[in-house]
Amino acid sequence: MNQSSIVLGTAVRLMLPVLLVYSLFLLQRGHHAPGGGFVGGLVAAAAFSLVALSDGPGRARRILRVQPLRLMGLGLLVAAGSGVVGLIWGDAFLQGIWPKWAYLPVIGKIGTPFTFDVGVFMVVLGFALEVFFTLLEDE
Numbered sequence: 001m002n003q004s005s006i007v008l009g010t011a012v013r014l015m016l017p018v019l020l021v022y023s024l025f026l027l028q029r030g031h032h033a034p035g036g037g038f039v040g041g042l043v044a045a046a047a048f049s050l051v052a053l054s055d056g057p058g059r060a061r062r063i064l065r066v067q068p069l070r071l072m073g074l075g076l077l078v079a080a081g082s083g084v085v086g087l088i089w090g091d092a093f094l095q096g097i098w099p100k101w102a103y104l105p106v107i108g109k110i111g112t113p114f115t116f117d118v119g120v121f122m123v124v125l126g127f128a129l130e131v132f133f134t135l136l137e138d139e
Contacts, residue, residue: 008053008054009054009055012050012051012053012054012055015047015050016047016050016051016063019043019044019046019047019050020044020047022043023040023041023043023044023047023121024040025040026039026040026043027040027041027117027118027121028106028107028114030117036117036120037116037117037118037119037120037121037122037123037124038120038121038124040117040121040124041120041121041122041123041124041125041128042124042128044121044125045124045125045128045129045132048060048063048064048125048129049128049129049132051063052132052133052136053136056136057132057133057136057137060129060133061133064129068125068126068127068129068130068133069126069130070126071122071123071125071126071129072122072123072126072127072130073126074122075118075119075120075121075122075123075124075125075126076119076123077119078115078116078118078119078122079115079116079118079119079120079123080119081115081119082094082112082113082115082116082119083112083116085097085112085115086112094112094116095112096111096112096113097111097112098110098111098112099111
């Protein structure tokens with residue numbers, strides 16, 4: 001475990017949930033306004049990076065609960081899968097499709113653009129954390 005200051009450790013514990021909720025907010029509003037999967041993924045990666053700086057990359061990996069490389073692979077599958085939906089419906093690859101039954105109260109209509117953003121979120125989060133954790137562990 002890293003020897004970090006009490007102030008940093010306390011601030012990270014308080015800010016982690018706030019940053020993660022904010023990253024989900026950015027993800028959700030991305031297909032209607034500025035934001036989206038890329039920015040949301042970077043904010044989530046910053047949250048876990050703060051944990052890694054404060055308590056070490058091992059603690060951040062335990063909180064994340066999934067290996068960053070697996071997260072990247074799953075994100076690529078989700079993003080590519082959202083493109084295939086257009087082909088299945090007889091449209092172009094990555095054509096925006098909004099099924100009538102796909103509605104969530106807070107988010108609204110769920111379509112393939114949102115699913116693509118979720119995939120991008122996962123790829124960016126996984127990539128940024130894999131790079132950051134690797135740099136910290138190689139010290």
